[in-house]
Amino acid sequence: MSSENNTYQDFLKWKSYAHWQKPLGSVLEVSGLNPLCGDEVKLYYLEEGKDQIKILGVSGDSCSICSASVGFLFKQQSKFQKNNLLFYLNERKKFLEGDETSLFGDLEEITFFRNVKSHPSRYRCALLPWQTLLKIIEVNHDPIS
Numbered sequence: 001m002s003s004e005n006n007t008y009q010d011f012l013k014w015k016s017y018a019h020w021q022k023p024l025g026s027v028l029e030v031s032g033l034n035p036l037c038g039d040e041v042k043l044y045y046l047e048e049g050k051d052q053i054k055i056l057g058v059s060g061d062s063c064s065i066c067s068a069s070v071g072f073l074f075k076q077q078s079k080f081q082k083n084n085l086l087f088y089l090n091e092r093k094k095f096l097e098g099d100e101t102s103l104f105g106d107l108e109e110i111t112f113f114r115n116v117k118s119h120p121s122r123y124r125c126a127l128l129p130w131q132t133l134l135k136i137i138e139v140n141h142d143p144i145s
Helices: 003-015 064-075 082-096 107-117 120-138
Strands: 028-033 040-048 052-059
Touching: 003 064, 003 107, 028 120, 040 064, 040 120, 052 064, 052 120, 064 107, 064 120, 082 107, 082 120, 107 120
Parallel strands: none
Antiparallel strands: 028 040, 040 052
16 A cells, blocks of 8 residues: 555544534534635534533534544544633644644644645645634634524
């Protein structure tokens, strides 16, 4: 199997870390769209207290890079601190810009971002889920059922 096939298989594995389904019950929803390629991401979440959110599920149509990044976001979903949402995005941006010391300690996610790093035109794909997460504090959301 070629290196490219191995990378694609890894992307599929990383995508599988997310729960690709809208949860039952009342949840909040935020969407992100990359108009350049058509990637779309939806995050379904609940607020836990006034400072934390928990991602319960995801949906959307996106490329393998964006979907793998969604998988890592979901894998990290054990309560995001609202006041750190910009930090989560910025540490991934810094990594792609060359500051590998800023990254977060998940060896699989580091491998993923190293793969993306060699394709600058795909940075937006990898960052869209994290930009979508940041939108949670930028707009007011009403629960959906």
